[in-house]
Amino acid sequence: MAEMSPAAAMNGAEHSDKKYVSFTVGSEYFGIPIDEVRQIIRLPKVTRVPKMPVFVLGISNLRGSVLPVLDLSLRLGYQNPCVNGEDTRVIVTEKSGLEIGFVVESVSEVKSTESGSYEELPEMLSSGADRKFISGVLKMRTKDGIRLVQVLDSKELVNIAEIQRKFDESSSQRGFAVKADVADKEVSDYRRFISFEIDGSGYAIEIHKINEIIRLPECVSVPGLESYVMGIFSLREKVIPLMSLHRKFGKKDKPETEDSRVVIIEIENTLVGFIADKVSEVLSVPESSIEEPPKVFSENGSEISAIIKAEQGERLVMILESANLLQAKEIEALKKLAGQEGGNFSMTDASASAAEEKQIVTFTIEDEEYGIFIEKVQEINRYSNVTRVPKTPAFVEGIINLRGEVIPLIDLRKRFELTARTADEFTRVIIVNLASIRVGFVVDFVDEVLRVPSDCIDSVPAVLSAGVDSQFLDGVVNLTGKQRMILLLNVDELFSKAEKKKLEKIGS
Incomplete structure (x- = not known):
């Protein structure tokens, strides 16, 4: 090999005794300084993000933080992505406070360099990777001889300064404050509901009265309760009673399906969940399509407060009055069951919440x-x-x-x-x-x-x-x-x- 120039020798001296993680992409070996590597993990579940560059696979969850995941093969300019196999790993790096994961096909080893083992990238070297991403070459001694490891320039792989600038711009533009639109007269004449099915019948509750809708959680049964109370479950450190409106309405329970949901509402500062066979849709209903229920419904504080005439009157949806779903003694029993006697969770009153x-x-x-x-x-x-x-x-x-x-x-x-x-x-x-x-x-x-x-x-x-x-x-x-x-x-x-x-x- 040709004698190194003084500049190359100085460059090699800077890399003396430095540790690198080496890994493979395709049939080539690459390396990155270990002080830039935060951890090496198996390929996690990745959520794809639309309209991204082809080399961006998406985002993943890393210790509660959002981790962008990039395919290193595609980033280096190869035609094919990294092969996903048993040895596939994600190398998590950090530059200027930004963590990024690079998918590689396998991690080979961590090596310390020796004086003179680092050289500038030879002009004749052509592995198919875009040369701008390669800062130099390491000569690693192995039992099979000398292995050439191409050192990646992380500043080129991810232009931190440019990304941070765009991030700052987009953060100032986006933020997370949700600005409510000023409703025009037409919109203000409508009421919004979430509709759902129970035993084939359509019901609805006004959207502001619904605290949350979730998939069926694990429920713990509690003996000695009313038959319509199926048990309790935990949601963000709150104990919530789970009701069956099927039983409450004198119907038989339906088997759980993929469509089953739990609708969580608040009754007198008490969170209560009930099972719906299926959450259908969000309805925006003009006042003219909402009628008083028949007299038989309005007597004795019925849970049906009104009727929605949907689809030009061809489908009727019953509006539930959540305050009438339970009697006072039933509410008190559920408060004790959930430990919510103090009314310490009010969505309607607490602006801070x-x-x-x-x-x-x-x-x-x-x-x-x-x-x-x-x-x-x-x-x-x-x-x-x-x-x-x-x-x-x-x-x-x-x-x-x-x-x-x-x-x-x-x-x-x-x-x-x-x-x-x-x-x-x-x-x-x-x-x-x-x-x-x-x-x-x-x-x-x-x-x-x-x-x-x-x-x-x-x-x-x-x-x-x-x-x-x-x-x-x-x-x-x-x-x-x-x-x-x-x-x-x-x-x-x-x-x-x-x-x-x-x-x-x-x-x-």
């Missing part, structure tokens, strides 16, 4: 969970009666007529450049209020209405926000205990100004 929690509608696209702050959601409908419109953007599915208003439908799969999917019985349309127009988002299915603490909402990792064409993420809901991550959409930033003008023309 409201400030500490956010309510989101969660939905699924391509097996990934997304969420929208509920303040932006007007209602959720089934996918039907869609009219196609020619010469519209590719992501516009068509239009629907919503009580005389033309609503453009946006296929979020197409917007996120994902494979198209034929609409089925689970497909839903989420009607969202943008600044100047209402639009409908077509999603695979709506999962639940979730209330989460504000401290569970993390900023979008800078490495992700730097690669997004438009700032369409408001943050990431990081539910560490459940190993669950939900991407929050910033619906106002999903479209450019030109696209919004086109949508306004479609809806006019």
Whole structure:
């Protein structure tokens, strides 16, 4: 090998006695200084983020923090991603306070360099990786001879300064304060409900009276209770009684299914959950479609306070009055059961509690969970009666007529450049209020209405926000205990100004 230049010799001296982690990508060996490595882990569950550069696999949960995960093979310019096998690892690095995970095919060893073992990158070396990512070459002695390990330049792999700048810009623009839209007269004439099914019948509760909707938790049965009380469960250090409205209404319990949900409400400062066979949709109902119940319902403080005439009167939904679901002695018994006698958890009175929690509608696209702050959601409908419109953007599915208003439908799969999917019985349309127009988002299915603490909402990792064409993420809901991550959409930033003008023309 040619004699090293003085500059190369000095460079090699700087790397003397320095430790490197070496690993493989494809058939090549690469290395990174060990002082930049925070840990090496197995490939975790990764939540994909739409419209990212091809080398960004998504985000994962690392000790309660959001970790961007990059495929190192694709980042280096290779055509194929890293092979995912038993030896696949994620090397977590940190530069300037930013943690990033790089997927590699296997970790070989940790080696200390010797004087003169580091050289500048020879001009003739061509492994297929983009040369700008390689700062030099290590000559590692092995039992089989000398192995060349290409040292990665982490500053080039992730441009920290540029990412931090974009992160600071996007953070100042986004934040997490949810600004409630000023409702116009038309919207104020509507009441919003969440509807659900119990034994084939449709019921609804006004949305502000619902604390949370969750999947069925593990429930502990308690002997000596009324038959309709199924037991208790824990939710964020609160003990909550679980009721069966089937039994309360004199019906038989239904077997648990994938659609079963627990609706959590508050009755006299006491949190109570009841099982619904299925949460159907969010309804935005004009006062003219709400009628007083028949006299037989209104007598003796019935739990049915009114009737919604949905779908032009073809479907009736009974509005439950939560205050009448239980008698006073039943409420007292449940308070003692849950240890909530002091009324220490009031969602209606405690403004501090409201400030500490956010309510989101969660939905699924391509097996990934997304969420929208509920303040932006007007209602959720089934996918039907869609009219196609020619010469519209590719992501516009068509239009629907919503009580005389033309609503453009946006296929979020197409917007996120994902494979198209034929609409089925689970497909839903989420009607969202943008600044100047209402639009409908077509999603695979709506999962639940979730209330989460504000401290569970993390900023979008800078490495992700730097690669997004438009700032369409408001943050990431990081539910560490459940190993669950939900991407929050910033619906106002999903479209450019030109696209919004086109949508306004479609809806006019």
